[in-house]
Amino acid sequence: MTALVIAxxxxxxxxxxxxxxxxxxxxLGGDVHVLVAGHNAAAAAAAAAQIAGVAKVLHADSxxxxxxxxxxxxxxxxxxxxxxxxxxxPATAAGKNVAPRVAALLDVAQLSDITKVISADxxxxxxxxxxxxxxxxxxxATKVVTVRTTGFDPAAAxxxxxxxxxVAASADSGRSSFVGREVTKSDRPELTAAKxxxxxxxALGSNEKFMEVLTPLADKLGAALGASRxxxxxxxxxxxxxxxxxxxxxxxxxxxxxxxxxxxQHLAGMKDSKVIxxxxxxxxxxxxxxxxxxLEADLFTAxxxxxNAL
Amino acid sequence: MKVxxxxxxxxxxxxxxxxxxxxxxxxxxxxxxxxxxxxxxAVEEAVRLKEKGALGEGxxxxxxxxxxxxxxxxxxxxxxxxxxxxxxxxxPADVELQPLAVAKLLKxxxxxxxxxxxxxxxxxxxxxxxxxxQMLAALTGMPQGTFASKVEVAGDKVxxxxxxxxxxxxxxxxxPAVVTTDLRLNEPRYVxxxxxxxxxxxxxxIVKPADLGVDVAPRIKTLKVSEPPKRGAGVKVPDVATLVxxxxxxxxxx
Numbered sequence: 001m002t003a004l005v006i007a008x009x010x011x012x013x014x015x016x017x018x019x020x021x022x023x024x025x026x027x028l029g030g031d032v033h034v035l036v037a038g039h040n041a042a043a044a045a046a047a048a049a050q051i052a053g054v055a056k057v058l059h060a061d062s063x064x065x066x067x068x069x070x071x072x073x074x075x076x077x078x079x080x081x082x083x084x085x086x087x088x089x090p091a092t093a094a095g096k097n098v099a100p101r102v103a104a105l106l107d108v109a110q111l112s113d114i115t116k117v118i119s120a121d122x123x124x125x126x127x128x129x130x131x132x133x134x135x136x137x138x139x140x141a142t143k144v145v146t147v148r149t150t151g152f153d154p155a156a157a158x159x160x161x162x163x164x165x166x167v168a169a170s171a172d173s174g175r176s177s178f179v180g181r182e183v184t185k186s187d188r189p190e191l192t193a194a195k196x197x198x199x200x201x202x203a204l205g206s207n208e209k210f211m212e213v214l215t216p217l218a219d220k221l222g223a224a225l226g227a228s229r230x231x232x233x234x235x236x237x238x239x240x241x242x243x244x245x246x247x248x249x250x251x252x253x254x255x256x257x258x259x260x261x262x263x264x265q266h267l268a269g270m271k272d273s274k275v276i277x278x279x280x281x282x283x284x285x286x287x288x289x290x291x292x293x294x295l296e297a298d299l300f301t302a303x304x305x306x307x308n309a310l
Numbered sequence: 311m312k313v314x315x316x317x318x319x320x321x322x323x324x325x326x327x328x329x330x331x332x333x334x335x336x337x338x339x340x341x342x343x344x345x346x347x348x349x350x351x352a353v354e355e356a357v358r359l360k361e362k363g364a365l366g367e368g369x370x371x372x373x374x375x376x377x378x379x380x381x382x383x384x385x386x387x388x389x390x391x392x393x394x395x396x397x398x399x400x401x402p403a404d405v406e407l408q409p410l411a412v413a414k415l416l417k418x419x420x421x422x423x424x425x426x427x428x429x430x431x432x433x434x435x436x437x438x439x440x441x442x443x444q445m446l447a448a449l450t451g452m453p454q455g456t457f458a459s460k461v462e463v464a465g466d467k468v469x470x471x472x473x474x475x476x477x478x479x480x481x482x483x484x485x486p487a488v489v490t491t492d493l494r495l496n497e498p499r500y501v502x503x504x505x506x507x508x509x510x511x512x513x514x515x516i517v518k519p520a521d522l523g524v525d526v527a528p529r530i531k532t533l534k535v536s537e538p539p540k541r542g543a544g545v546k547v548p549d550v551a552t553l554v555x556x557x558x559x560x561x562x563x564x
Binding site: 067069070071074092093094096097098099100101102103104105107108109110111112113122126127128129130131132133134135136137138139140173174175176177178179180181182183184192196221229233238239240245246248253254264265271274275276277288290291292293294295296297302305306309310 | 321323324327336410433435438441444451459469476481483484487493546550554556557
């Protein structure tokens with residue numbers, strides 16, 4: 001029984017989600033191999049070889065794999081799949097894009113967003129926006145799984161010494177091509193990996209206010225900035241800051257929700273945070289039912305006060 | 311050209327579901343059902359493409375749903391938004407349809423109808439799988455544009471701007487292609503009463519999985535459904551100073 005983890009990387013470095021996925025793979029009990037598919041990604045492959053618990057790194061290098069197009073990456077995984085009992089992807093935008101394509105090509109079901117490994121064929125995963133936890137068992141020969149990164153601790157990034165083996169890269173499908181990318185620039189910690197998150201909702205009122213009020217607090221705490229769907233839809237914050245069922249799932253040490261009412265869909269993305277602080281002037285806001293510390297106050301006075309007090 | 315839009319009937323997104331006490335599932339008896347929100351966006355996008363003339367002469371939007379008889383209501387809603395006709399793949403109530411089975415049913419319909427574009431929602435809010443579109447693309451050999459926030463048909467290609475971690479990316483796909491919608495793709499229109507009435511007259515075909523030669527038996531067994539762990543009750547703090555003290559000394563997170 002050997003598990004293959006599909007690494008997420010930007011060619012130079014590994015994304016931290018890969019480390020959490022390796023932990024989930026190791027919990028299955030067999031050997032763990034990592035596939036680094038990309039173009040000029042030798043540095044990422046070398047980094048993968050350092051991860052504690054990884055037995056082997058497969059490195060596929062081709063221009064067709066440069067931008068992570070689902071058609072090409074899935075073909076690459078399929079070319080290697082026969083040797084593996086489990087194929088695991090992090091449940092990131094990239095992993096969710098490719099994993100079901102791989103599963104369908106293998107004619108197996110896919111398990112999404114697992115939060116716990118119970119045995120080699122049985123897993124836990126949240127359904128209905130996290131309002132229920134399903135224990136599911138797969139009877140398929142190959143288990144194709146995406147791993148909710150907040151459900152597993154990251155594996156140590158150093159301490160391993162796996163061999164890196166070059167594998168033949170699959171050809172370009174010719175059906176899709178990469179056009180361009182618009183990256184949100186940020187000096188802050190990555191939202192899904194941040195220890196502290198300061199998140200804002202509709203109550204902020206505008207993009208200017210959102211940045212003016214929340215940025216000093218995030219700076220003070222070394223936190224990432226997040227947002228509710230209402231704030232994103234209103235244009236107060238970029239799309240990829242959205243925390244919730246349809247945005248990012250986070251579980252930081254501290255989550256500070258400012259002016260967020262706490263709809264089911266938002267709670268789905270943050271209720272596994274260790275400590276939740278809610279600042280809201282509406283005493284009835286549902287966010288107070290999950291908050292460890294609730295402050296009933298106008299965020300426009302409370303947040304600056306909080307910055308001063310820290 | 312034809313656009314196929316699969317839609318799913320799910321528990322309304324405002325309903326807080328309850329886990330059944332025997333752990334066999336969630337209780338959806340007598341709960342309000344609606345069209346999956348992402349699928350509404352998919353129907354809206356298909357109809358907008360048609361209205362813009364992007365589908366060309368004779369362009370057609372076909373809504374499809376797989377599931378129980380009541381899915382007809384969901385298909386009527388899709389036709390009230392503007393879909394031209396609908397197909398229901400009717401399955402018995404005791405069969406749990408999983409994404410791989412739905413993808414296979416849809417593949418059979420794609421083979422039959424020959425659409426240039428299939429637009430699905432990125433995920434259903436009940437099983438939260440986010441798989442069907444990608445699986446359909448794999449089975450049909452089509453390229454995929456998932457989590458779309460912008461769709462532009464240009465000749466024999468479609469350009470799809472996708473919401474990814476860290477920003478946006480744009481891919482160009484050869485038609486026929488599969489697109490799955492993200493929240494920001496569009497704002498679905500409200501259906502009007504005259505359009506609801508008109509939708510009642512639009513054709514709705516019913517087929518069975520056996521007619522399409524697809525085995526829909528579930529591949530994943532649900533052993534148990536349980537409540538998520540409850541968070542301990544929190545406290546309200548009177549002021550910022552107390553909050554800071556508690557975070558430092560009690561929670562020790564700052």
